[in-house]
Amino acid sequence: MEKQSGWRVPSLVWAWLFAVCVPVQALAWGAQGHQVIATLAQAQLSVKAKAEVNRLLALEPGETLATISTWADEHRNPASAKWHYVNFPRESCTFDAQRDCPDGKCVVAVIEKQLAILGGHGPDDKRLTALKYLMHLVGDVHQPLHAGYRDDKGGNTYQLRAFMRGSNLHAVWDTGLIRQRNEETADRVTRLQRMTLPPRTKYLSPAEAAEESCRIVRMPGFYPDRLVDMDYIKQFVPVMEMRLAMAGARLASLLNSTL
Secondary structure, eight states: OOOOOTTOHHHHHHHHHHHHHSOTTSOTTHHHHHHHHHHHHHHTOOHHHHHHHHHHHTTSTTOOHHHHTTHHHHTOOTTTGGGGOOOBOTTOOSOOHHHHSGGGOSHHHHHHHHHHHHTSSSOHHHHHHHHHHHHHHHHHTTSGGGGOBTTTTTTTTOEEEETTEEEEHHHIIIIIHHHTTOOOHHHHHHHHTTOOOOTTGGGOOHHHHHHHHHHHHTSTTSSOSSBOOHHHHHHHHHHHHHHHHHHHHHHHHHHHHHO
């Protein structure tokens, strides 16, 4: 079958039919998004980090960074649900741990905790679990609505319409935008590897990455007037793809400095 490209309406329709049928908290970025981030990170690992990653992955033969990138969603439970996001008040995108991350139950604190476990001298099975969380949560913190407003639950309660169907803004960013091109993972990775990333991309902390996501949520037009149209898609698909590319670079940087 010939692959569709560009902004053809049929692929958009199918993407939205998929998006509105998937629970909005099921797969942040969707499985493909996390696999893209993991593959981008894999290509940017140092020799030392790559060797340690491969040694840990050997505990579960057949696994790769891409395949474990969705593990944290597949094993989500009530205790770990809050680990995937941080909520900000509308008046501030400055991370305040006491206000925004009570008891360390937010994506920023959990990334920092899992980095400490991965870089420590504990049992390899615990370090592998930490790697699994990091492969997912670093991606999550780059999804803007995983660092969105507290009062609408990261866009989950902001209802809108897209292609004659009801949805919400969180679902748009979790699954809709990334699927609209009908593009294979390898093709997307190749294209994103050619992107020019902003200065300091590789050196932001988890808290700074969350603040960056929050500022995207505050961009003019990020909240559409209850209807996602082609103008919205054309404006924010490039933003979404930049977040994927930056997440891959930062994930690699964190692993390189930890392992």
